[in-house]
Structures are given as structure tokens and as C-alpha cells.
Amino acid sequence: AQSVTQPDIHITVSEGASLELRCNYSYGATPYLFWYVQSPGQGLQLLLKYFSGDTLVQGIKGFEAEFKRSQSSFNLRKPSVHWSDAAEYFCAVGAPYGGSQGNLIFGKGTKLSVKP
């Protein structure tokens, strides 16, 4: 079955420290891959996406993610975390090009807290 696993429910990092949020997926083919961020009381905002090509993807707010086919992973990274990055982060997968449906499968999310 198609699924997305975010193994870390809650992560706390110090401001200025580096960050890596993990995401593993189970899918028949290489899916479209996404990271979204949700601040309290807000909708989800797209940080970055991967469809094909270069496996290192740059996104907004200084985030990047690396697709590793052999590990079925799409981990999100940021070299230096800011207090404003505190939020919940969701990894998602979608049907690759050629699919006729646009629904995404989301992980359960990782809540990021930032220590001053």
C-alpha cells in the first residue's frame, strides 16, 4: 500500500542549528514528492517539490530536500534554523506523471520546536 512515514513526531533544535526532517515513502513507482509546512491555525504552504531530475531540490525559506531512490527517502534540510521555522512539517507523495488523479498521501507530520 502507498504510504508516507515521518518517523519523528516532535523535534526540538536550537536556533542557528542545522535541521534534518526524515521522510520515507512506499510507492509503486517514483512518485511526485512534496514538503509542506503548517503554522498554527494556518493552511499548508508548499516548501518544495520533486518530480524528476536533480535529486537535490531547493525550496523557499532556505529549505532543501534530497531524493534518494535507493532509500525511498526525501529528507528535508536547513543549515541554520530560525525561530520562525517553528511549525509542523508534512511530507507528501502523489501519482507520477501519467497518473490521472491529483490526490496526495501525507505523512503524519513532524512538529518542530526551536529553542532560543
Next chain:
Amino acid sequence: DSGVTQTPKHLITATGQRVTLRCSPRSGDLSVYWYQQSLDQGLQFLIQYYNGEERAKGNILERFSAQQFPDLHSELNLSSLELGDSALYFCASSVGDRGDGYTFGSGTRLTVV
């Protein structure tokens, strides 16, 4: 402002009642998606419409229905409400039908009492 408008923002209603949630997609987007977010289930896909037609169906209960109108806005109807239907309901939109990057609305928080 993401460009996707959801109304109302908050809704409190009693069990057994029926409510309608409304979504106006971003200008130019033809697809509308509905998701339910709850603490125990996370984000669950409910249904997708593309240019007025149903395109995909997920874990949507029979008590729930949706439609997309000619002006592309969409409504999600929830009936015979139960306590367990309390959740955040998100609408998202995209230009095409492949889900290659949604824009989400800020959601409707439904509380069933």
C-alpha cells in the same frame, strides 16, 4: 493570502445536523481538493474535482458529498454529523489535475457538539 478562500473559518454545530463548507479556488485553478485533518487520522484526502467533474475519491464517508460549480467554486456537504466528524477541513486547488503543487486554503474548523 494563498488565493484559496474557505468559508466559514469556524463552525459549531450539533450532532445529527448538516453543514456546508465552501471553497473558492485560486484564480485560474481548475482542480479543487478536499482534505480532512484530525489528530488521530492526520490529513486524509476526501475528494477531487477537476473542471466540474469528480476526478478522484478518497476516504469520504457516504454522509459526505461535494460538488464543483461552473464558476469552479466547490462545496462540501456534511450530513448526519457525529462527534468524530470534528476536524479541520481544508480545500486546496491546482491548475491541472495531477496534483503537482497545491495551494491550500486556511481551512474550516468544524466542531460537532
